[in-house]
Amino acid sequence: MRPIEHLIVAFCFVGGYVGLTTHRLPSLELAAVAFVGSQFPDIIDKPLALELGLLPTGRVGMHSLPIAIPIWTLAVLYGWQTNRVRAGVAFTIAYASHLVADNYAALAVGRIPSDLFWPFSQPVPRPTIPYWAGPQSINIHLFTLFSIGLLSITAYYFFLDIAHHVQAGS
Numbered sequence: 001m002r003p004i005e006h007l008i009v010a011f012c013f014v015g016g017y018v019g020l021t022t023h024r025l026p027s028l029e030l031a032a033v034a035f036v037g038s039q040f041p042d043i044i045d046k047p048l049a050l051e052l053g054l055l056p057t058g059r060v061g062m063h064s065l066p067i068a069i070p071i072w073t074l075a076v077l078y079g080w081q082t083n084r085v086r087a088g089v090a091f092t093i094a095y096a097s098h099l100v101a102d103n104y105a106a107l108a109v110g111r112i113p114s115d116l117f118w119p120f121s122q123p124v125p126r127p128t129i130p131y132w133a134g135p136q137s138i139n140i141h142l143f144t145l146f147s148i149g150l151l152s153i154t155a156y157y158f159f160l161d162i163a164h165h166v167q168a169g170s
Contacts, residue, residue, distance in 0.1 A: 001102060009100075010038030034094040037090065038094040041099065042058070045061040056118075056123050063099060063116070064138040066119070072091075075094055131155070
């Protein structure tokens, strides 16, 4: 799926979760958390696979349940520790929606793709260069820049948040 499609799917699920639990629309901060969660598997895996060749495909690594489930757990625990459980759950829902959206066709017929269990199973074979790469793989390079930017902004706010909570606890 394209990034905007992952975002739309995630916002549907996160909006439903927030609506059911608060009877309100998600705040801008919660929408930002959902945005990052909806893109998270791709912003890690695509550059590692397509730009650096460190993963066999762009659909393993963060797209894999043995890696995703501990990250989901950490997100919810961090939210609980900082009195923002809703944000931790929203990130987890958005991230999980990404995996479901990427695999919806197989899941709809009761098949679980082997990518979801990597590195314990072989990934689904895919072309080395994806259809969306563009001339001289320009779109891969642009997506890598997008990934670096989004990860940098997310890390900045995450470390600010940690520093704030450490300072508040002192």
